Amino acid sequence: MIPFKNWKRRTKLIATLGPATESGEMISSLIESGVDIFRFNMSHGKPDWVREKAALIQEFSRRAGKYVGMLLDTQGPAIRTGDLPDQMQLKPGDIFTFTVRGEKVEDQHSVSVNYDDIVNDIQVGDVVLVDNGNIQMKVISKEKNFLRCEVLTPGVMKSRRHINIPGVRINLPPLTQKDLRDIQLGIECGMDFFALSFVREANDCDLLRQILISKGSSGKVIAKIEDQLAVKNLFQIIDSSDAIMIARGDLGIECPFEELPIIQRRIVKSCIQKRKPVIVATHLLESMIVNPAPTRAEITDIANAVYEQADCLMLSGETASGRYPVECVKILDRVAVRTEKSGGAGYASLVELLGDEEKLAKTAVHLADDVGAPAICVFTRFGFLASLIAGLRPRYSVIYAFCPDEEVCRKLTLNYGVEPCYVVFPKSQEESIELVEKFLKTKGIESGQKIVLISEVPLKGERDRFILLHQLHYIE
Ligand SMILES: Nc1ncnc2c1ncn2[C@@H]1O[C@H](COP(=O)(O)OP(=O)(O)OP(=O)(O)O)[C@@H](O)[C@H]1O
Ligand SMILES: CC(=O)C(=O)O
Structure with missing residues (x-):
């Protein structure tokens, strides 16, 4: 049986916080409507405002019982x-x-x-x-x-x-003094993702990573592709970053606009092939900054990004300063769910799987696809195995990532199809199955369904992996 009932959206959603969404009530409504990550645009946000809103997000995400990530978007050499x-x-x-x-x-x-x-x-x-x-x-x-x-x-x-000024290399460093102050603020506020604006080459990402590490932050580096130089250096930038954002606002000005759809497809395909999460950003529902309903072209643009199987879609002005922020999130959710059920472009078949861990992930995904499993349950210490599985884009399964680290849980909010859940790791296979059964019951997955479980077992002092095809059998 193909598990299309109660389909949970796989594509993640980012909402930019701004004057239209700064109240606790709005933040709470956006979380309820499905926002996975909030973005702070440091071209606009003042430090005290950022501190206050970050604390609100943490509070309302706790109240909602849902992990919500926070992304600090630097102004960069703009x-x-x-x-x-x-x-x-x-x-x-x-x-x-x-x-x-x-x-x-x-x-x-x-x-x-x-x-x-x-x-x-x-x-x-x-x-x-x-x-x-x-x-x-x-x-x-x-x-x-x-x-x-x-x-x-x-x-x-x-x-x-x-x-x-298209085509002109701006004579500013990759991280300005303002960016360095903002990054420090982001670390203090517990931001999970740091987006680097106007990345020009791989070294820019390395520099940000070194700064984060030197300050004890585990923040992920997101490279924003927004001009011709970044497109030229795309592959090296993908390799040196943790994720990529297709910043279509600037990219569409810095490049001839007829190139934009081709560049978007190339970036999404390359990121999936290299197993790096990719965000499609800006103008998804631009008309809804003032209008209560989207245009047909906007719906088709969203559906296209979902069909390409990007990890994440990002709203900017729509939620920062628009009149209908919550409605925008609900529309993204609705279009994404419908499009995901109809299938995707399948670029994940291009992923190169070299190590044992990668091969294990592939086996789990094949098995889940073959039996139409509604869930792949993965026990993941650092999030690596969960993100590997997400990178392979399972056809029917939500990836429930059971993880003993809340910071890792928040970082998994970016990955396609992953729902992070905090757990203390079970000590045996039996305990793992018991935990999974109890959890999936709360998620509305019915007894009798087949799911795939991938976990580690302690074996003679070493950690080993097992993949299990398990038929749920809830005890009433
Ligand atoms: N923290 C904020 N404080 C005040 N105004 C904000 C804030 N964030 C966003 N805005 C307002 O909302 C508008 C839309 O937000 P968005 O993040 O798309 O910024 P942008 O300047 O249009 O884009 P970008 O920085 O990507 O070039 C901004 O132009 C600004 O007027
Ligand atoms: C998000 C952003 O910076 C852009 O689209 O240009």
């Missing part, structure tokens, strides 16, 4: 406008000035920029893209400390907007 007292409505033909090094100008429309070299990197006649390319301006003159531009497209200029 050019941003500074703070503005009020928004500015811009129309074509307006003159707009970007200032650096604290320069003050009398112009009607101006804003400071965090990157002094912008005046060197941009030439008169170049087009400047602001706020995800929503506002386009042409440079008409430049001086030592400012650039004067003509507005080409209408738009609203707000604080901390991102400026893109």
